[in-house]
Each structure stands twice: as C-alpha cells, then as structure tokens.
Amino acid sequence: MTAVRSHTTNILSVSGTLNKDQCGPCANSAAVTWSATPAGALRPVDLCCYHHHHHIIIIIMAPAGAKKGILERLDAGEIVVGDGGFVFALEKRGYVKAGPWTPEAAAEHPEAVRQLHREFLRAGSNVMQTFTFYASDDKLENRGHTQRFTGQQINEAACDLAKEVANEGDALVAGGVSQTPSYLSCKSENDVKAIFKKQIDVFVKKDVDFLIAEYFEHVEEAEWAVQVLKTTGKPVAATLCIGPEGDLNGVSPGDCAVRLVKAGAQIVGINCHFDPETCVKTVKLMKEGVEKAGLKAHYMSQPLAYHTPDCNCQGFIDLPEFPFSLEPRILTRWDMQKYAREAYNAGIRYIGGCCGFEPYHVRALAEELAPERGFLPAGSEKHGNWGSGLEMHTKPWVRARARRDYWEKLKPASGRPFCPSMAMPDGWGVTKGHADLMQQKEATSQEQLKALFDKANKTH
Amino acid sequence: MTAVRSHTTNILSVSGTLNKDQCGPCANSAAVTWSATPAGALRPVDLCCYHHHHHIIIIIMAPAGAKKGILERLDAGEIVVGDGGFVFALEKRGYVKAGPWTPEAAAEHPEAVRQLHREFLRAGSNVMQTFTFYASDDKLENRGHTQRFTGQQINEAACDLAKEVANEGDALVAGGVSQTPSYLSCKSENDVKAIFKKQIDVFVKKDVDFLIAEYFEHVEEAEWAVQVLKTTGKPVAATLCIGPEGDLNGVSPGDCAVRLVKAGAQIVGINCHFDPETCVKTVKLMKEGVEKAGLKAHYMSQPLAYHTPDCNCQGFIDLPEFPFSLEPRILTRWDMQKYAREAYNAGIRYIGGCCGFEPYHVRALAEELAPERGFLPAGSEKHGNWGSGLEMHTKPWVRARARRDYWEKLKPASGRPFCPSMAMPDGWGVTKGHADLMQQKEATSQEQLKALFDKANKTH
C-alpha cells in the first residue's frame, strides 16, 4: 500500500480533525478539522488536511481491496482518466521511430516504457494501456523494417510492463489493437481478423482487464476488430480516429457509433487525429446517434494534445507539420483543463489522451475533475492548482501570475512571427482501395520516393 | 563495453569490408566496403556499415580506455554535446514543482532522474550535469517550502545518479551551482560564498569531473562562485543567463566574460533565459571581449528550447507565458539543427541546452554535428536523418515529406489563430537591492499576493 501526497488550492470543503503525525509535510502545522469529500465520488482513502495559508494537503492511500472493473466504474458514474499516447512521447525520448511508429521498445528498452507508464499513473491515469500500437505482424514487417523481436515478444513484454505499473496504483490494464496495413491493402475480412486474433491471444494469456480497438479510420475494420475482441468475454471499448465529417468512407459519427455498439462495444468514442475540441464534438455526434437508435453505451475521448482547427477529414496526418514540426500546436495545461470540463459536460466519462500528451497533460485532466472525483492525483504533489506554486517564485511579477484568472485569459504567443497560424492540409483525396495506399513489405525505393516528391511539389 | 547502433542517411563516406555477422540489423545484407571516418574526429570505435537503399548502419563501441577530461576534449578541438535542463523536463513528467524549481526529486524519485539522464546520454550528451539546480540550503528553505531531505542529501543523491549513468557511456559528470536568494537579498560576499562552499564540498567528496557555475544574472555573483569553485582544483565552466544587453547591472557580455576568465573560469558562456539565436549572439560578444583583452577561453552555450524574439534583458521569465503557457514557443528538431550549426560556426564547442530541451532536441544537435564528430548518437537508432524515417509511413503524402528540403523550408503553423505571435514582457525594472526582490523564508502571505496582483493588473 503506497501513500502519495498532493497539494491543491481549497477546492474541497473539508472538516474533522487530523493528527499532524500522519503527514510529513505538515510537521509544523496544528491538527485541523476535516470532513468526508463529496458523497459517493471517493473510494476508500484517508485524508490528511491542514490549512496552511490556503493550501490543503491530502494523503491518498491506495484502495485496500480488489480493483473495480472498467464497466463497474462507468456504470457507477465514476470518471475514468485515461493515459496519453506512447508513440509520440517515446519518440521524443528516443525510443520510437517516427514513420513506422512501432512499439518494439517494449522489448528493447523496458525501463523507458515502464517509466512512462509510472508517470501517467502518477498523473492520475486509471488505465495502463499496453504499448502494443501497430504491433500486428503485418505492420511490424512493413516497408523493409526488420525487427529484432517477434510480434508476440513485443506484445507480451508490453502486457507485463502495463500490469507491473498498474499494480502500483488504482489502474486497470487495457490491451489494445489498431488498424492494420492488411485492411488498407484490401485483404479479406478473414485475413484481417486473423491479425487481430494473434494479438488478442497474448492479451488473454496475460489476462488484461479489458480491451480497446482504437485508431480506426474505417468503421468496417473497427467492427471486425470488435467482433474478434468480443470472443474473449472481456469488456470492449472501440474508438475511431475520425472527425465530425465521419469515417474515410463518409459514414457519419452517429452511424459509426451505432455499428460499433451493435458489434458489441460497451464503450465507444474517438481517439487521435484531432484536437480535444473536435473530438468532444465528434463524440457528441456519436452519442446522439446511439441514443437516437435506442441503444446504450459509455463514451470515451482520447484526443491529440495539438491544436488542429485547420484539419480536413483525415486529421493531423495531413497537416504539413506532421510529425516533426507540431511543437507550436502543443496544448497548454490550461487548454487541457478546458478539455476535461467540456468532455465531462458532454457526458463523456472515460477521458484521456493520445499523441502529444505528456504526463502533465493527464495531470491537468485529473486536477480539473478533482471536485467531481474527490481527490487529486499523486503528481499534484508537484503542482499548485492554477499556478499557485508560483507564489514561491523569486521574481514578484511572476508571483503575480499565481492565479486562475491570469492563466485562463492568457493568449499565448508563439514567438514565431514569420510563421502562419493555420496550415493548408495535404492529402491526396484517396482512401482504402486506391493504388497509392497499397502497403508493401519492402522499403520504399528511390524511384518510388522520387515519384512521391514530384507529386508533393505539384500539389503545393 | 556497450554497443549502440545508429542509422543515418549517407552523410559519411565509408569504405572497407565488414562481416555481416557483426551487426544484428544487417542479417540480410551482404558484407560491404567501409573506411575510416574523417581523420581525427573519431574516437576508437568499430563501424558496421551496409548499403541498404541509401542508409548506413553504424555500430559505435564505447571507448575502451579512460575518458578524456573536459579540457582535454576542448583543447583537442572536439565538440562536447551538453545535456538539457532538468527542472522543466521533470516538471512535465511530474517530479519538479514550478515556482520553487528545486531538485528534491534526486532523493525522492531517483528512478525518474536516472531515466532522464539515460535519455540525454542516449541522445548524445557528453556531460551528465548533477541535478542540483537551486539545491543551496537558502533556496531549499525559501518561501515556506519545507523539504523532506536536507540539501546535502539531495546534492549527494544527484551526484550518484549522474555518475551511474555517465559510466554507461562516454560522458563526464559536472557538478553545478547556480545563483542564490542570498545574493538577491543583499547578503555579504562571505555569506554567499559559504552557500556555494557547502554544495561544492559534496562535489569534491563525490569526485565529479568538473564544475559549472551557471544561471547567474549578475556577473559579480558568478565571479564569487568561480572563486569558490577554483579552490577545488577541478576545471571550471561559468555561464550567465544574460542577453546581448549584458547582465542586470548593465555590464556588457564582453566585460562579463573577461571578469569570469580572470576569476579563473576556463570555459565561459551563456545558459537559459534566451533562445538559441540570442544565446549564440551573446556568446559571440563574450568571445570578442575575451579576445580583445588578450585572454583565452573555451565557449559554451546552453540556451532555452523556446523561441524568445520578444524578450527584454531578463529573458523568458518576464514573458507573460512563463512558465505554464510556453508550449507554442517550443523549438522543433530542425530549429535545433540550425542552432547547432550556428553555434559551431561561432566557435562554440560545448553545445548543449537548458529549459525546454527534451532528449530529441539534444539528439538533433548530435545529428547536425555528426559529420564533424564522425558518429551518430545511440538515439539515432530511432530517428531517420531529416525525416527519412517517414519513408515507412502508411500515407504516401507523408512519405513525400521524407527529405531535408521539406523540413528546412516549412514554417510551422501554431493552430492558434486567436493568439498573437509576440508578447509584451512583464518585468518591473528592478534588480538586486530593490525591496521587491528581497527573498523570504515564509510563504507569500495573502496580503502580499493581493498587492502583487493589483500591481500586475495596473501594468497591463
């Protein structure tokens, strides 16, 4: 049983008394009155609080008993905080290669993957998703990329890491599958399902808590994935990487959601490709569709941590900045608090992130929703609410920024006066079935590249 | 002896023959011809190369013998790649609190600090700087911040971590001291020097390779620090966090550099507070000053990873976005390659970073300077030069971005059309000696905060 500590500005009404001995940081404080947190929202924890100035210190003890499952939590109206995307975060740290985007680091560099899991857990994530994105055999072999580890080795290592860290706190393990090159290359339903089956065999063997079919651009492929996942008997979540215009064949978000629920998904939503504002908008359309069809589901969103007001239907992939110059688009922690609130208000209860999310982004979600959840994440130990930590800054004009009003109103400058604020997306208007999208095992040849460069130069 | 592997696009001319058995990734390639890398630039390594398409695989063996010291390297004309700043990187990961900015995580969460050291090492850093920023006792106790660990415990833990990781590769350990609240509060020279002495005692006990006095806004305090550091007999580097206008008392960069060299620093330069362009410009002024005075020194730069064309003399601290909305200003990897080249051309040979640097930023420095150094960092295993990894991307129009020309010309959009591109810096025009800057042990009171908020609202 691990004890973690958190700070916050008085967002919780507390009363009661507390022995100062229980709390290291409170050594110099008198015992204070405290109370239960908002009824129902809090799992069994001990609170240690004192009023020092206007801060409150809370000690959260990890729950003593067995963890509640994903559906138990959602059915009870709890908020589930998701984690962030691993491929982008680990690319910046030096363990994932942009282009193939494959997760061999789970086997090659387990210490790096484990550390990122821990940081998300500490930030408040209730889900440790296995780092198995694009870990299907057909993807791992794609485009001349020889691997030192088999798909099975990678998938198993990823499960072990997720489980190890999930056990350090109140998190569940989710096994994830995603879209395949085989589907894009027009392979048969059986071929594609066989790909999913191979990954899922690992998840069953490692006994993950639930399954996620994520990052699908075509609802048809997502349906196939859900059908395979359902064979395990575990809860199934399914997310598409689409915007309000629908999937790449033009199927609307509402219709997509209905098809996924009918295929057996208990949780549906959106991940990746668009910014939080767009994702929440799209999940709302999904919810409307499901409710109109007289069906029932839980909803989730795992958007990018990049502003993408200028995207077309294929999302940030088509932005000229993808993937190596997206920096100016990164969301601030305050943008994230806004997202968490909007997602909550839209009825979404599984709220997480995808590419671009760093641990502090997830922490911002957990901090925004602390009043509803009744507690702060462990990582808030190192974060003053709405910048209150700046009260300790050396310069007085920076101390003057220690307030919500300041950060909520600020329009951050980019320091890039030679750059535009919006971009014209690329994208050649093709999708599954088009020759340009046939995937190949061999590396792209020089001739193929030359043809691509020429075509790109013409479209600009 | 550790073996690391790297990819690159043929930037090195190689010849000779190589047995494919030596190289895992080359399993399917025939033995190829290879040669020595640019004479003199390379330390004893083994190269394993093959032409697959236009890639070259290189295996770099860690040097067998004892490491060369910092001055040996610089005297020999070698490039030393520095690391990035720890407080900002670890703040994002959840282990440092913005405001106090203190490094207690070295003792509290060693696994997180160790992992960041490893990532910088893997990215190409030749220096593991101890995570002892603001670890002076007067700072640790500042503003009501009670610590669970003593300053000595933190400083010792930081040394152990840096040393452990440095031994995993070709890196030296540098012990760092930085500006003190005592100086800002007008304490005596003796008092301030006693603060430095306490930190340095740990560095001597832990036998670090050299010392850095960094992040000084007033050259006078930096001189005091250098004088204390010189008593150890170890090489001393000294950096100020100033721009072309000079230190906060208006002493020019050239004069500052002369004073630091006369105080005993063998390496002088700039760190933090300004973007790479500004820092390189300022180091140039330092170099001119030193040379004009008939003195000699080595030069270093450790700038921010944030664009700051709109700063005043006190740097990014005064920008309204500091420290929680700086995201749109983050440099891309291509910006970093430009910086590395400009620093090199300016005669700077110790080239690193500070706040905002992530491991991939350091890797970009090492990749840009690979032709001069003769090798790539381990982390380039997961990075195609100038985006060549995108050759393996699913979408053809993204594969069309796998080229230097594309990324060098791109002006990245911020996706923030409601935000300006530049900001008006705050800053109340005061420095050391002004009552507003007296530091206090107690937390800022509510009354003090109110006065600050009112003053800030008036200046906007």
Next chain:
Amino acid sequence: MTAVRSHTTNILSVSGTLNKDQCGPCANSAAVTWSATPAGALRPVDLCCYHHHHHIIIIIMAPAGAKKGILERLDAGEIVVGDGGFVFALEKRGYVKAGPWTPEAAAEHPEAVRQLHREFLRAGSNVMQTFTFYASDDKLENRGHTQRFTGQQINEAACDLAKEVANEGDALVAGGVSQTPSYLSCKSENDVKAIFKKQIDVFVKKDVDFLIAEYFEHVEEAEWAVQVLKTTGKPVAATLCIGPEGDLNGVSPGDCAVRLVKAGAQIVGINCHFDPETCVKTVKLMKEGVEKAGLKAHYMSQPLAYHTPDCNCQGFIDLPEFPFSLEPRILTRWDMQKYAREAYNAGIRYIGGCCGFEPYHVRALAEELAPERGFLPAGSEKHGNWGSGLEMHTKPWVRARARRDYWEKLKPASGRPFCPSMAMPDGWGVTKGHADLMQQKEATSQEQLKALFDKANKTH
C-alpha cells in the same frame, strides 16, 4: 466620344498595322501589326498597339451608339463590372459619418461624390449606383441625427451625380434601396413599402436605367422591396447581405433566391457583410436553389474588400474590428483578381464590390477579366499587369518583383506581431422583433449607453 488609353502585358493576341500618329504615347514607335480582339467579346472599339518591349498599348473608344441595358448585356453573356461601396470609401475621405452611415454628402459635397464615381468608372465599372444607401426618411431621422437636406434632395442629388458620370463612359445608372429601420422595428408591410416607394419615385423621375434592392438581412423585407421596385417596369436586381447559413431567420440562400426571383427580380445575389470567398460560395448556393426550382436568373456578387473567415451569420458587423480597425483585413489587388476569376467560374456575371473597395480593387476585377472582355479599363493606363510597372523601379530587387509568380505566391505579413489573425465575433444572438433592436429617433442616451457598455463587457 472619349478616348482612353491602357497598358497591358501581352494578354491579347493582336495583328494589323497602325499609324503611329494615332497614339500619343507611341510617338517613338513604328507602326505595328494588329488584329481584331477575341471574337464577340469586344464592343466597337479602335485598337492602337505597338510592341515596345513586351507591352501593348490599346486605345479604347467609347461605343458610338446607345448603351445596351443591363439585361441585354447579361443575356448576351457579357460581364458587367460593378462599382465599390461608397459609404466606407467616403468615410475615409471625410464625407460620411460611421455610425449613421447616411449619404447626405451627395447634397453637401457633390464634388467628392462625383470624383469617386469617376474613379470607379475609370477603374472599369459598368454601373454607377446612386449614392442613396440608407437614404430612406426613417433612417435619415434615426437616432437624433438632424439633416440639413431632405431625403428627396439627397436622393435627387445622388441620381444627378451618377448620371453625369455614367454619361462620361460605358456605364448604366442604378437606383438603390436598402433595408430600413422600420422593418427592424416591426412596422407593417405597408409602412415599409411606403418607405421604398418614396425613394423609387425619385428614381423614376430621374429615369435611372435599373434598380437594385440591396443589403437585406431578412428575405421577407427584400421581397417587399422587389415588389415595390417591380411596379416601375425597370429591371430589378436584389441582393442580400447573408452568408451560407442563410438570412437572419435561417432561410437558406437557395430558398431566399427562389423567393426573390418569384417576387420579380431578374438578377439575384449577395452584397456586403462577407468576404469574396464567402459571397461567391453563397451565390453558388442561390444558383443551385434557383436551378433546382426550375427558375432562371442572372447572378451578382458585391462582397466586402475585407477578409472575414471568422464571421458568424451576421457578417463583419459583429467582428470586434468593425468599423474602425478593419485595416489589416483589407484585400490586395491580387486577392481581387482571384475573386474575379472564382466569381466568373461560378457563373456570376455581374461582379462588383461593396464596403472597403477602392477604385484599384475594381480595376483588378476588370484586369483579371480582360481576356474574356477583350479590353482593359482606362485606369490600367496607370497599372502594369501583375506588377509589371515595377520594371521601372529604382531598386533592382524591386524590379525583380515585376511578375505574376511573385505576387500570386506571396503571403503578406501584417507587421502586427502582437495581434491575432482571427477574432471572436460579437453579436447577441438577436434579430428583428427583439427589444434590443427597436430603432429610435432620439439619440442614444447616456443611460442606454451605460447599459450597452456593461453588457458588452460581460460578453467579452
């Protein structure tokens, strides 16, 4: 019969011979071959051409016979170039007051109004619209604005000025009516129609060539206007100031257009409130609606000369910059050429402008469409096509800009790094019928203003 002269870069293929005596500017050139211009596109003119470098000089003689009417022209497939808006242009010149926006200058300062007509004629306009915007009695008396001239005096003076200048070239006179405060204040159909009737009596008396009902936000009021205009027997054009979302009651552009055609308008389209891109898009929707209903009409567009990608349904009125800080949004001449081409491609043949248009903007329309029309406007005497006049600039790097390629690709900077690129529109979500929109004769009182300021401060 007036002779006007124009320059252009060889966009017209010409042949034949010409006596140099006929052409002043050609004094030093030999007689050259010339030919007829593109068949059918040109009205009876004489051409005087010579090859000096790559320029061609054209003398266009005004047509000898009677002018063709507006419907004759459009039925024959000709392009009719409209003029620009008078209230904004004359506000900048000091003759119209922003706020009331009334046209009393027609009576007070005829020389200024006459000069602006002449400049639009010279720029290529085929229509001199009477400067009678907001010249209804109810508007002239609105909000405490006492006039020195009666509505009838202003309307008559405006007709005289338009006619005088129209007779100096190939232009028609159009009498214009626009939306009324009476409608907004929920007066009866009869009351509103009586307002229009009073203005139209003047137009009939002065025998204008055709009538325009323009700047209507509610299609119902526009229908009433068209019905009154139709009683004159003159051709009637009708434009709304709406965007793709439809009128302020939500009637779609297609439905609006159908209602206007059914009411008797032979020409329908959009004016004011939105930028060219949005207006062309909206007229396309109108055209689709009319064609779907099996009706027939001609189409016109008279957009703003301001970029408004960030408008809501009520257009630029709601932008925070309206009306005194719109400068950064002003379109360049190259933006205008793009607009002319897009309008033409969309099947629009009456192509003009509204607020923000200066004479050079209209000239840009006429220059873009010169190949279709077979001639250039008189004002092109002082304008090299696509910047070719810069060949005569002092600095060589400015001469290097004398080419289409340069200007078409240029993304102009605003020189305003502290400003955003987009704005959040104001607008309180109310329209006709809401108490906030009741118009009053008396000036706004201080109390009323205070209430407005308070409400505005709350919505920001």
Next chain:
Amino acid sequence: MTAVRSHTTNILSVSGTLNKDQCGPCANSAAVTWSATPAGALRPVDLCCYHHHHHIIIIIMAPAGAKKGILERLDAGEIVVGDGGFVFALEKRGYVKAGPWTPEAAAEHPEAVRQLHREFLRAGSNVMQTFTFYASDDKLENRGHTQRFTGQQINEAACDLAKEVANEGDALVAGGVSQTPSYLSCKSENDVKAIFKKQIDVFVKKDVDFLIAEYFEHVEEAEWAVQVLKTTGKPVAATLCIGPEGDLNGVSPGDCAVRLVKAGAQIVGINCHFDPETCVKTVKLMKEGVEKAGLKAHYMSQPLAYHTPDCNCQGFIDLPEFPFSLEPRILTRWDMQKYAREAYNAGIRYIGGCCGFEPYHVRALAEELAPERGFLPAGSEKHGNWGSGLEMHTKPWVRARARRDYWEKLKPASGRPFCPSMAMPDGWGVTKGHADLMQQKEATSQEQLKALFDKANKTH
C-alpha cells in the same frame, strides 16, 4: 470666409453664450455658455457650442487676416499638421503608376489631384505640398517612360493646384524636391544641383510659401538640395527617409541632422520608409544630435501609414509586400492618434504623413492634438471622437463600441490565418556607387529582367 463645422466629445472646456441662429445643426438647442479655448493655442475663430447629450458643436471660421508663415508658426510653438503622401493615395485611385511613381497626373488629371488636396485640407492639414515628387527631368525620363507633359508643365500644374486649395483654408504651400536618379548613378554635384535648380525655378515663379527637400537616402545629396533651396531665401525643411541606423552610408541620424542644419535647413526630420514609431525614434536621435552640437532647429515627421517593425535600414521598399500587398500593414486611426501623441511628446511640431496616409489618417492626427490646438478639423464634422458616432448604429453591440476604452485596447485581427505577422526584408546590400543601382533611360530589357528574377529566386 468659409464656415466649417465639427463635432467632438467634450474635450474642450467652454463657457459664454451663443445665439442659436448662428449654427444650423443647433436649431433645436438653447443658447449655451461658452468661453475662449486654451489661451494662446487658438487663432481668431468664432465658437458655437451647445450641450446636446455630451457633444459639443464648434464652428470654426477661417482666419480673416494674412496667413502666418511656417517659421512664425513653429517659432510660436504651434503645431503644424502636414498632409499625407500623394503617390500611394493616387495610385489606389488610378492616377499614379507604381514603379515610376511620377506625378504627371498633376497635369493629366487635375481634378483628382485637387480633390485629394481638398480632403487633406478638410482633414486638418496646414500644408499643401506640391505634387512634384520625382518630378525631376532625369526621373521623368527614366526607364523608357515617355511623358506627354514636360517636367516644367507638371511642376507648374502642381503648384497651381496646391495654391488653389491652400487658399480655401488655413494652409501654406510647400514646394518639394526629392532624391534623383542622377545621384544614384554617381553624377557630379553640379549635375545633381542643376536638376534641383530646374524644379526650384518653378517654385520661385509660383511663389510657394516654403520648400521641402524630402525622401533622401544619402545625407550628402540632401545637403546639396538644401544648398540649392537656400538660394531662394525661402524657409527650408529637409527630411531623410532613414531609420535609427542612419543613412545608407551609415551616417547616424544625429550627424545627418547636424549636417542638414549647417547646410541651412530650419526644419529637419524624417519622411517615408518607416512606420510612425520608428520615425519618431529617429527624429529623437536627430534632435539629440542637433542639441549636442549646440545648434537649433524645428523638427518634423512624415512617416508611412504602414506597420514596419521588420524593416532593415532601407525601409519598406525592401519588404516583400512592397508595394502591392501592404494592405495588412495599414495603420488604423487609433494607431495614428498614438503616433500624434508620441511625436508631440518627442518635441516634434510639424506632424504629418507619407505613403499610405488617407485623409482620415490626417484627421486622426488633428483630433488627437485638438486639445493642444484648441479646435477640430472640418472633417471631424463626419467623425465622432473615439468612435462616438457609433452611438447611432443599428445594432446595439456595435453601439457598445462607442468609447475610447474599446478602441484603444483592441488588437485587430488580420483575417489572414495563413499569413505570417512579420516578413524577411529583401535588399541586396548595395547602395549608391554599385553597378546594380545605375539608373537607365531605356526600359528594363527582358534579359535584364531574367537576371533579376534569377537573383531574386536565389536570395529567397
């Protein structure tokens, strides 16, 4: 004696009584008390004022006696409001060709030039500068540009027009000369002075009130011009088009000013090439130089109406947007009020404008300085102070903008999210004496153009 009428918000304290008969707009108001305006600042006028709401109506009668000369005014501490630039304003209206920038319209289209003079007079200008920019014979013949009128004809026509309009109000006539192609082509001092002499002969014949030598990039040529101008016995003003870095040979603004004063100029300053902020800054440097040298002078500024924070030493000529895409940089009327205040505070008393100024920009100068001058310009009849005219707008949220606070704080958006906010200036680093800058009579040949285009493409 002409009577003009103006509105303003109560910026003037007035008392006394007035017969309502004297004032048309006041028909419904009772006689009100009134008083003299601030002592000394006002020339003989009659004031008619009444309090309607918070407005004051003022009737300004043109002065009865002879006009005071330029030096009399400045010596008395009066503010002299200059006019705006003619070439840019008339280019937009269709009468000047960008590239040659010559003023033949004075002879060809006198009605257009007269109207612009009138608008500036009405806006508050005290100087009608003859439209003789670049009207030297060598410039008129430059680059194959054959004129229908001789230089003498143009210069004479321009004098007549300026004088005619000046006599309609309280304005003086200034004859202007500017830099010559001869100087740039390294002709002798005698040759260059002969050029100036020819223009000045006309000014003497037409008896202008004073002379301006303006738009010089090299102080040496300006000195020659001043020396020629001084031979007339008339007051001489001299302005350079340089920034804080000095003239194109690097002579500092202070040194330039001293040389001009020593050559005989009584008024020195800056015109064109830079925005108001930069021009005021440069005139300040001139003033410091003159005062340091123990000399005396009056100061003037006639900046651009374009924001140019991104210019190099040669000003807006080198900006990529020059001259056909400068629209997003145009200053608002509020920017102009800021400029007028800053110029006044810097001790500048001759405050006018140059390229980009429209009449409403000059009016803004006169409105900002109305408290000091004691009266408003005639054009303010159609302009409510700080947007107060909006009190009469139809929409209530636009009425809510009728206040200074709103407009002063507004950061106007450009509506151009695909454009940067700053530009990289062109400019090939050459000045007088370099072969690239030799001017020629013949038009630029195709071969010459090709060479320029190639060079330009390489520098981008």
